[in-house]
Amino acid sequence: GEDAEPDFSNASWMSMLFAAGMGIGLVFWGAAEPISHFVKPPEGLAPQSMEAARASMRYAFFHWGLHPWAIYALIGLAMAWFQFNRNGRGLISDLLQPIIGAHHRGWMGTVVNVAAVVATAIGVATTLGFGTIQIAAGLHRVFGIRDSIPVQLTIIAVAFVLYMASTTSGVNRGIKWLSNFNLGLAAVLLALVMVLGPTGFIFDTFTTTIGSYLNSLVTMSLRMSPFSGSTWVADWTIFYWAWWIAWAPFVGSFIARVSRGRSIREFVLGVVIAPSVLGFLWFSVFGGTALWSQIFGHVDLAQALGNGYETVLFTMFDSLPMPMVLSVIALVLLMIFFVTSADSAVLVLATMSTEEAGDPPLARRMVWGVAIALIAGVLLLAGGLTALQGMITIAALPFALLMLLVMWSLYRVLDMEYALQRRRTQRARRMMDAWIEREIAAQEETRDEAARAP
Known part of the structure; x- marks a missing residue:
């Protein structure tokens, strides 16, 4: 509403956005994705060439920049x-009320809500699967614990206990505190790699890639491979779009929950621009350091890539001073990102699966906490990274169609609100003009009476 005040400070708000929206993915792919694009670049580029290096950073910015946050912002704003201006229930079906009317509370709304819940559950479980794989790789690197399915399932079990403890304490306590701590820890790791690594190279990479990204934004957005049969775009860009769309119901709902009291302008700047810039900085530091290590022969990350994406980050630390300290910080960061993503998802899924407004009951949160852990475990047992990527694409398809309807619905309701505000402004202006005219007439009448007085 017009008189609402933000529930959280700007720092807490940004930390929760960042932790829920990117979290594990940035740590997992920060060094691995640029190296992968460098070794296996997009169509038409020579592997491990300077142009491949530039393209690897440009596409990392593209996949993690404005596009995903714009998807989140659309659902979050709607x-x-x-929820807050129309007294909605916090369900995806409420967003379609301007289009389907009262049917949003009937079977149509139920279908929409089920699709959103399925996409969210699979999307979140997939991301937690990525985190589990990298935590296991980090444990092997730091403590010598062999990566295996039992180890991965143990990681999920430990994380389950932690994120259920956090989600039962609510947004204002567990989730906010963990997000604030995690953003601080991420800043420490970022600063250490920046200082211990090739600082000048990192800043040069940041500024150069920003310009290249903005210059090629439209071309990259519309790029396909109809004549070559290359699968690079499908393997990377389309996979990422599917990932962001599958995450949109969860992240959008969570962003809406923590953004109460923000103006639309503040919301768009805070949700789209600020996290994108943070993502650009993260990839410049970790991706830039990884490319520097590979190109100038400090460590063979291309060989590490052959052992799995999850090993690239920890192998990169070997090219820097204090590799063990960096690895331990990264491990803690991964685990807390795991917890903040999961506890936010449990809260959102419990909210999306109930008709009542307000915080969902504890029993429902427990059910979703168990379900997410089980889905992540089953996907890892079924085939690891390949199974995770396949499920993301399947989960995203139905919600991609829903997003088009949400876009139309949001446009209609904001257009009606703008027209209403304009009519109110015009009415207020007419009332003010009439009052001014009356005041002028009264003053003139007073002067005339004074002039006629003897």
Whole structure:
């Protein structure tokens, strides 16, 4: 509403956005994705060439920049508007009320909500699977614990206990505190790699890639491979779009929940621009350091890539001073990102699967906490990274169609609100003009009476 005040400070707000929206993915792919693109670049580029290095950073910015946050912002803004300005229930079906009317509470709404819940559950479980794989790789690197399925399942079990303890304490305590701590820890790791690594190279990479990214944004957004049969775009860009879309119901709902009291302008700047810039900085530091290590022969990350994406980050630390300290910090960061992503998801899934407004009951949160852990475990047992990527694409398809309807619905409701505000402004202006005319007439009448007085 017009008189609402933000529930959280700007720092807490940004930390929760960042932890829920990117979290594990940035740590997992920060060094691995640029190296992968460098070794196996997009169509038409020679592997491990200077142009491949530039393209690897440009596409990392592209996959983790404005596009995913714009997807989150669309759902988040729609959820916030209908929930707080229209007294909605916090369900995806409420967003379609301007299009389907009262049917949003009937079977159509049920279908929409089920699709959103399925996409969210699979999307979150997939991301937690990525985190589990990298935590296991880090444990092997730091403590010599052999990576295996039992170890990965143990990681999920430990994380389950932690994120259930956090989610039962609510947004204002567990989730906020963990997010604030995690953002601080991420800043420490970022600063250490920046200082211990090739600082000048990192800043040069940041500025150069920003310009290249903005210059090629439209071309990259519309790029396909119809004539070559290359699968690079499908393996990377389309996979990422599917990932972001599958995450959109969860992240959008969570963003709406923590953004109460923000203006639309503040919301868009805070949700789209600020996290994108943070992501650009993260990839410049970790991706830039990884490319520097590979190109100038400090460590063979291309060989590490052959052992799995999850090993690249920890192998990169070997090219820097204090590799063990960096690895331990990264491990803690991964685990807390795991917890913050999961506890936020449990809260959102419990909210999306109930008709009542307000915080969902504890029993429902427990059910979803167990379900997410089980889905992540089953996907890892079924085939690891390949199974995770396949499930993301399947989960995203139905919600991609829903997003088009949400876009139309949000446009309609904001257009009606703008027209209403304009009519109110015009009415207020007419009332003010009439009052001014009356005051002028009264003053003139007073002067005339004074002039006629003897």
